[in-house]
Amino acid sequence: MTAFRTFFAATTALCAGTAAFAADLEVTHWWTSGGEAAAVAEFAREFEAQTDHTWVDGAIAGGGGTARPVMVSRIIGGDPMGAFQFNHGRQAEELIEAGLLRDMTDVAEAEGWKDIVNPPSLLDACTVDGRIYCAPVNIHSWQWLWLSNAAFEKAGLDVPSNWDEFVAAGPALREAGITPMALGGQPWQSSGAFNVLMATLGGPDVLQKIYGDGDAEMAAGDAMKRVFKAAADMREMVQGSNVQDWNQATNLVITDQAGGQIMGDWAQGEFAVAGEVAGEDYTCLPGLGVNEVISTGGDAFYFPVVDDEEISAAQDALAATLLNPETQVAFNLKKGSLPVRADVDLEAANDCMKKGLEILASGAIMPDVNMLNTEDTNNQLNDLFVQFFQDTSISADDAQARFVDIVANKD
Amino acid sequence: MAATRPNRLFRNLTAKIAAIPMILTALVVFVGGTVWTVTYSFTSSKLLPKTKFVGLDQYERLWNTPRWLVSIENLLIYGICMMVLSLVIGFVLAALLDQKIRYENTFRTILLYPFALSFIVTGLVWQWLLNPDFGIQSVIQRLGWQSFDFDPLYNADIVIYGVLIAGLWQGSGLVMCLMLAGLRGIDQEIWKASRVDGIPAWKTYIFIVIPMMRPVFITTLVIIASGIVRLYDLIVAQTGGGPGIASDVPAKYVYDYMFQGQNLGQGFAASTMMLLAVLVIVVPWAYLEFGGKKRV
Known part of the structure; x- marks a missing residue:
């Protein structure tokens, strides 16, 4: 017993000793798939290399839907972590209003984020009443179609160059024993894929009007009718992909069991981990090959208010580290996302990332759905589309009627 | 006389002091929490509770949400089937074990073991067993019965029965044990008397033994019902x-809207509806059971 006590006393003394120089900063995030974990390890490495602080990894498995409630309840419950990842947009709105998150404007000004962050809308999404509350770390876009070259070869087809060709190839793929399209069972994947159809087949303006302005007339209109028709086509194609997680669905494409998948550019990290080469083993079609536009959502780190100067100092240091050029390059190459600053060199980027960078440079960008919708609206959309894509008894018209209802009541 | 009698309040003082923590817990945590939840279900609280009252808006939205209706329907199907089947299975198993068989202890242990597993483990085990690609279906198909088709978890129409199977597997053992205890409490003289009268065993069970086991049945029902609601x-x-x-249930709806959807008001409204449903069942029953007549 006494041995125990001395041991504990020794360890506490040790902790107190190190704390004088550097703080342990707990960072929570939901990056747990192979590619994501490799990317976040880059953050930890850079943070520990450039500062004296220690990165304590607090990964939460199960995706944002599982992780966000855990993070929020820890912050509200008075046990905040050092920093946490959210998708920037309206997810943290109320936490900021309640004064639970730190104002990082000082760091942002010292580092000149206003001048380097590109596109500026990323920083706007972090800004509330002129103060900056988060550090954007990457740009993620949803509007990508990933295709397995080998799957099409096996079915004796050319790799499609746009959505319509892909739909037309569906029956031939199924005959060859390949699931035409992979879709995981988690609700956010269903609504995400639908939003992509809407942004590309309908066009970015349609999405902006409906989600941004709550235009119910537009939601009931002909443009959306076509989108719902495409969604019904997609429902046919995803029959038989019995997986849950997005990376399992991507894996169906990687292993050529499925023809393709609509998924954000983070899927690229999975292809990279599997050793696949863009253009040879797989093909990526930004904007589904129809409308080359990318949304500029992404991930950002927020910093809860903590009553400990050591930790606050570590938070400042982390915020600065996240945006410095080397970190940005190392992280984004692994993650498959685009850097938030235009002045970094992405020589090592692969074909797909280069396509993304070109589109970004050309200015064909649109806001991310998370910036326009609250989580409540997103959750309602999740419910609608996960049901639509899994249950063939719901007609496209019925689904559209429910969609109009959600849009009319959104805030 | 009245002056010498101690105040009623102070009778049995130690017992009352000992009960104070529990009374406080019940009042503050249960009743207080319930009142707070019901109150905030009339507000437009999103991520954080706010006192901006919006009347019955949350309830209106709730009852217009297909997902909520699906979850209610699922709970009804699951609840009724679970109640009936676990009682029947539990009682039959208990009656079989009560035939003075050999290795009764072993059988009892085997049947009760699933109950030692948490619902999470039960759920995972049955998710694997019912997976069409490597579960029961594929095993039977590989044995040669190619047309065998049994994948409830991937069929929206019958998925709730897939869940029911797992729930029964987990819960029937406990029901069996309770029933067995009840059967053991029946006086052996009754059995002897019915045998002398030449009444068949099944008739003895249904018309004599089961009515005598009423208290055991009520305890069991309460335990099963609380398991169903949560x-x-x-x-x-x-x-x-x-x-x-397709396999949503009210508790999941509540959780998803409170935490993932960042819409506390909606979650509170749904949980208030759950509470109401429970009260509708419990209050009349409690009235019949405890109220009205004062039995000895």
Whole structure:
């Protein structure tokens, strides 16, 4: 017993000793798939290399839907972590209003984020009443179609160059024993894929009007009718992909069991981990090959208010580290996302990332759905589309009627 | 006389002091929490509770949400089947074990073991067993019965029965044990008397033994019912509410809207409806059971 006590006393003394120089900063995030974990390890490495602080990894498995409630309840419950990842947009709105998150404007000004962050809308999404509350770390876009070259070869087809060709190839793929399209069972994947159809087949303006302005007339209109028709086509194609997680669905494409998948550019990290080469083993079609536009959502780190100067100092240091050029390059190459600053060199980027960078440079960008919708609206959309894509008894018209209802009541 | 009698309040003082923590817990945590939840269900609280009252808006939205209706329907199907089947299975198993068989202890242990597993483990085990690619279906198909088709978890129409199978597997053992205890409490003289009168065993069970086991049945019913209302972890582990929203239950709806959807008001409204449903069943029953007549 006494041995125990001395041991504990020794360890506490040790902790107190190190704390004088550097703080342990707990960072929570939901990056747990192979590619994501490799990317976040880059953050930890850079943070520990450039500062004296220690990165304590607090990964939460199960995706944002599982992780966000855990993070929020820890912050509200008075046990905040050092920093946490959210998708920037309206997810943290109320936490900021309640004064639970730190104002990082000082760091942002010292580092000149206003001048380097590109596109500026990323920083706007972090800004509330002129103060900056988060550090954007990457740009993620949803509007990508990933295709397995080998799957099409096996079915004796050319790799499609746009959505319509892909739909037309569906029956031939199924005959060859390949699931035409992979879709995981988690609700956010269903609504995400639908939003992509809407942004590309309908066009970015349609999405902006409906989600941004709550235009119910537009939601009931002909443009959306076509989108719902495409969604019904997609429902046919995803029959038989019995997986849950997005990376399992991507894996169906990687292993050529499925023809393709609509998924954000983070899927690229999975292809990279599997050793696949863009253009040879797989093909990526930004904007589904129809409308080359990318949304500029992404991930950002927020910093809860903590009553400990050591930790606050570590938070400042982390915020600065996240945006410095080397970190940005190392992280984004692994993650498959685009850097938030235009002045970094992405020589090592692969074909797909280069396509993304070109589109970004050309200015064909649109806001991310998370910036326009609250989580409540997103959750309602999740419910609608996960049901639509899994249950063939719901007609496209019925689904559209429910969609109009959600849009009319959104805030 | 009245002056010498101690005040009623101070009679049995130690017992009352000992009960104070529990009374406080009940009042503050249960009653207080309930009142708070019901109050905030009339507000437009999103991520954080706010006192901006919006009347019955949350309830209106709730009853217009297909997902909520699906979850109510699922709970009804699951609840009724679970109640009936676990009582029948539990009682039959208990009656069989009560035939003075050999190795009774072993059988009892085997049948009760599933109950030692949490719903999460139960859910995962049955998710694997019912997976069409490597579960029961594929095993039987590989044995040669090619047309065998049994994948409830991927069929929206019958997924709730897939969950029911897991729930029964887990819960029937406990019901059996309670029933067995009840059967053991029946005086052996009754059996002897019925044998002398030449009444068949099944008739003795139904008309004599079961009515005598009324208290045991009531305890069992309460235990099963509380298990049904809080059904959540089994769904999360086994189906995640899927395919689509086909196996959703009210508790999951509440959780999803309170935490994932960042809409506390909606979650509170749904949980208030759950409370109401429970009260509708419990109050008349409690009235019949405890109120009105003063039995000895």
